[in-house]
Amino acid sequence: MTRVPAPLLALAAMVSVQIGAAVAKTRFDEVGSVGAATLRLVIGAVVLVLVVRPRVRHWTRAQWTAAVLLGLALGGMNVFIYVAFATIPIGVAVTIEFLGPLALSLVHTRRWGDVTWALLALAGVVLLGVGPAAVTAVGGLVAAIAAAVCWAGYIVMNRRVGAAIPGVDGLAVSMVVAMLVSLPTGLRPAIEGVAGHPSLLLVFAAVAVLSSVLPYALEMLALRRMPTRVFGVLQSLGPAIAALAGLVVLREGLAVQEVVALACVSIASIGVTLSARRGRARAAVGPTGGAGPLP
Numbered sequence: 001m002t003r004v005p006a007p008l009l010a011l012a013a014m015v016s017v018q019i020g021a022a023v024a025k026t027r028f029d030e031v032g033s034v035g036a037a038t039l040r041l042v043i044g045a046v047v048l049v050l051v052v053r054p055r056v057r058h059w060t061r062a063q064w065t066a067a068v069l070l071g072l073a074l075g076g077m078n079v080f081i082y083v084a085f086a087t088i089p090i091g092v093a094v095t096i097e098f099l100g101p102l103a104l105s106l107v108h109t110r111r112w113g114d115v116t117w118a119l120l121a122l123a124g125v126v127l128l129g130v131g132p133a134a135v136t137a138v139g140g141l142v143a144a145i146a147a148a149v150c151w152a153g154y155i156v157m158n159r160r161v162g163a164a165i166p167g168v169d170g171l172a173v174s175m176v177v178a179m180l181v182s183l184p185t186g187l188r189p190a191i192e193g194v195a196g197h198p199s200l201l202l203v204f205a206a207v208a209v210l211s212s213v214l215p216y217a218l219e220m221l222a223l224r225r226m227p228t229r230v231f232g233v234l235q236s237l238g239p240a241i242a243a244l245a246g247l248v249v250l251r252e253g254l255a256v257q258e259v260v261a262l263a264c265v266s267i268a269s270i271g272v273t274l275s276a277r278r279g280r281a282r283a284a285v286g287p288t289g290g291a292g293p294l295p
Contacts, residue, residue, distance in 0.1 A: 006226035010234045011241075013215035013222065018090065018242045020210030022249035025085050027203055031193030033086035037079045038179070038186030039194070039204040044212045045175040054169035067170045070157035071177020077150035079182050080143045087140030089252040091243025092128060095262045096141065098239050098269065099125065100148030101155055105272045117271040124264030127257045236269035 024036045031039060059067075077097075084093040099121065106118050128141070161170035194200050223231060239262045246252035254262070 006222045006224075007230065007234060009218045009222035010226070010231055011237070013218035014235070014238055014241050015245070016210045016215045016218070018094070018238075018245035019249065020207045020212075021081075021085065021090055021094075021242070022245045023203065023210065024082065024207045025090065025250060027193075027200060028086055030197050030200060032186075032189040033082040034079055034182065034186040035189030035193055036204070036207075037082040038182040038190045039200065040207050040211060041075065041078055041175070041179040041182050042190075043201075043205055043208040045172075045179040047208065047213065048168075048172045048175050052168055052172040054172040056169065056173060059165075063164050063170070066157060066160045066164050067173040068177050070154065070161045070170065071174035072181060073150045073153035073157055074174055075178030075181025077147050077154055078178060079186070080147035080150060084140045084144035084147060087137035088144065089243070089254060089258075090246035090250065091239060091252065091254050091262060092258055093140065093144045093147075094242035095124065095239040095258075095265050096128060096144035097147045097151055098265055099145075100151035102265065102269050102272065103148075104152045104155055105269075114272060114275055117268040117275070120264050120271070121268035124261040124268070127261035127264065232273040233270050236266050236273065239266055 024040060028036055056064075081093060081097055084096070102121055106114060106121075161174065164170070219231075243252075243254055243259075243262060247254075
């Protein structure tokens, strides 16, 4: 892996996530969207707990609270985006979901120039609002928006868990919480689907690897050898990769305005990422050209 360029590893991680999502959608007829999310979360949680074996005996209340909140965000993000996948193309759903981290970045900015990127992202939202999906699947759009909110919450809580709990013990516990979030509505269709088609366990084991285990490992390797700025720019290609996975695996085509909307959101994300980098660079240089305070 050390010979593979880091940007290629990051791209491979995103491709793996979206292929996993597309494969999961091919089995919605057997288990339903929430059942599919449940199977993915259950298998992922079991594998992660067995591998990590989190030590929670001496956790404080603050550590438990952070891990539980992260799990709620993670569970909501997975369930809502799978519900969205059931009625709208994967490319459209991921584009809307991507507005979560983009909005979070814009909220934390103090640069007027970033208003341009906010307006561009807003244009993408408007285009999706008048696209075919808005007419035929309002519920899917609402679910994707809920997934976007959960993704923003996941980012915030992931930072807190990383600061409060060493290693990946917090992530393992959060995965268990996320699994519990999906059980009330997803357990029955998941059991019924697996009872009728036992091979689904293998399918969703593969989905768990493609959507969780493999991308996590690839991203970790990539971040060791590339700047976070470059990684952030590459992450902005997520909606486009999702649209491509939907086209190849599911034969999901997008309308012209949906493609334009996808481009607007991706370009806005790249712009915010690069703008934030320039802002940090200016803050690191004092008014006389010397070293200034770091953010």
